[in-house]
Amino acid sequence: MMPRVSVIIPVYxxxxxxxxxxxxxxxxxFLDFEVIVVDDGSTDRTEGxxxxxxxxxxxxxxxxxxxxxxxxxxxxxxxxxxxxxLDSDDLWLRHKLERQxxxxxxxxxxxxxxxxxxxxxxxxxxVPSCSALRPPIPSGYVLxxxxxxxxxxxxxxxxxxxxxxxxxxxxxDTIALGRDDWNMWVRIAADYPVYYIDEVLxxxxxxxxxxSHQNQENILAGWLAQLDWFEAxxxxxxxxxxxxxxxxxxxxxxxxxxxxxxLDLEPARRKLRQALRYSPxxxxxxxxxxxxxxxxxxLRLLKSTAKAARRTLISKPKS
Numbered sequence: 001m002m003p004r005v006s007v008i009i010p011v012y013x014x015x016x017x018x019x020x021x022x023x024x025x026x027x028x029x030f031l032d033f034e035v036i037v038v039d040d041g042s043t044d045r046t047e048g049x050x051x052x053x054x055x056x057x058x059x060x061x062x063x064x065x066x067x068x069x070x071x072x073x074x075x076x077x078x079x080x081x082x083x084x085x086l087d088s089d090d091l092w093l094r095h096k097l098e099r100q101x102x103x104x105x106x107x108x109x110x111x112x113x114x115x116x117x118x119x120x121x122x123x124x125x126x127v128p129s130c131s132a133l134r135p136p137i138p139s140g141y142v143l144x145x146x147x148x149x150x151x152x153x154x155x156x157x158x159x160x161x162x163x164x165x166x167x168x169x170x171x172x173d174t175i176a177l178g179r180d181d182w183n184m185w186v187r188i189a190a191d192y193p194v195y196y197i198d199e200v201l202x203x204x205x206x207x208x209x210x211x212s213h214q215n216q217e218n219i220l221a222g223w224l225a226q227l228d229w230f231e232a233x234x235x236x237x238x239x240x241x242x243x244x245x246x247x248x249x250x251x252x253x254x255x256x257x258x259x260x261x262x263l264d265l266e267p268a269r270r271k272l273r274q275a276l277r278y279s280p281x282x283x284x285x286x287x288x289x290x291x292x293x294x295x296x297x298x299l300r301l302l303k304s305t306a307k308a309a310r311r312t313l314i315s316k317p318k319s
Contacts, residue, residue: 002079002080003033003034003079004032004033004080005032005033005080005083005101006033006034006036006074006078006080006082006083006084007034007036007085007086008036008038008071008074008083008084008085009025009035009036009037009038009074009086009088010037010038010062010070010074010087010088011039011040011042011050011070012040012041012042012064012067013043013044013046014042014046014089015046015049017088017089018049018050019049019052019053021086021088021090021091022035022053022057025086025092028092028094028095028098029094029095029097030097030098030101033084034058034078034080035057035058036060036077036078037050037053037057037058038060038061038062038070038073038074039061040062040063040067040069041062041063041064041065058077060073060074065172067087068170068171068176068180071085071170071180072170072172075170078161082158082160082161083158083160084097084157084159085154085155085159085181086154086155087154090202090203090204091202092202092203093201095201096115096201096202097158099115100113100115100158100201103195104160110139110192110193110194110195111159111160111162111163111188111189111191111193111194112152112158112159112160112163112185112188113158113194113195113197114151114153114156114157114158114194114195114196114197115153115156115196115197115200115201115202116129116130116131116156116198116202117155117156117200117202117203117204118130118203118204119206120203120204120205120206121206121207121208125203126206128200130151130153130204131198134149134151137151137196137198138196139193139194139196140193140194141189142189142194143189143190143236143237144240144243146185147227147237147244148250150181150182150185151196152182152185152194153202155202155204156201156202157181157185163191163192166191167184167187167188167191170183170184171183175226175229176226177222179223179226182226183226186234190234190235190237216255216267217270219255220252220255220274224248227244227247227251230244231244245278245279246279248278249275249278249279249282252271252272252274253271253272253275253284256268256270256271256274256275256288257272260272260291263299263300268292269289272285272289272292273289276289
C-alpha cells in the first residue's frame, strides 16, 4: 500500500543532529508516511547513525552533489501523493504532519501547505515565531509576494506530487545554488495557491556561521541573478518588469540599510547605489547614502540618541 506522505531528508556530515531530526519524524501523530534519507557522501559518522534506523528508513546514496540533487533523488524514489521536506538538523513538532494532511484533504486546490517556524540554537529558542516578525502572511495565489520574501521554510513545506509533475525537479543550476528551495516554491506558486498555517510546527536550527557577513556581496548577487531568471523564465513575471525592479530595489535596500545601521559604511554605499539604479527616485535610499558620508563619530552619536529617544517613548507613561 502506498504511503500518503513521503518525507525526504538530505544529509551531509550530519552526525550531530540527524538522530534527533529522525526522532522528531517518528514521534509524529500522523503515521502514514515513508522516510527517505539521502546521504550526500558524508565522511563523518552519519552512515553509522543511519544504520540504527535502517528498519524505518529508505536510505539512498548521493555523491556530494548538494541538497537539490539529493532532494531530486528522494523524489524519484518517493511514492506518496504528498511530499514533505526536512533538513537534517531541523525538528518537527508532533502534530506537524497531521495538521498539514488535514489541510491537504480539505483544500485539494492548494499545491503547497506550509507553516510558521521557530528558530533555535544551542542556547534554546531564539525566535519563537518567524511570522510575528513579518506582515500577515496570506494563503492563496502569492507569487507576487513570494518573490519579495520567501517565508516557505524547506522543513515546513508539504507539496502535492502533481506540482513536481508540472514544474519539474529542484534546480541544480548554479543560478539557484543555495536558493533552490525558493526557486521551486516560486515556480509552483506561479501555477498553484499556497496555504499558510499560522502555527509554529517546525523548529529551525540556526548555526553561528549562518550570520557571517563575509559573503554578503555574493549573496546579494545570487539573489539578483535569481530574480533575473524568474523574470526571464516565469510567464506571469515576464511582463512585470516594474514589479521586478521594485523587488531588486528592496533586496539591495534591505542589505544596504543593515550595513548602514551597523556602520559598515563602504558596503552600505555600494548596496545603496545599487538600489538607486533600480529606483532612482527613492528618498530613503538617497538619504541613507548621503548620511553614510557623515563622520563615523557623528553617526554613532545620532544612533545612540535615536536609541535613547525610543527608550524614552516606550517608558513614558500614558496620560
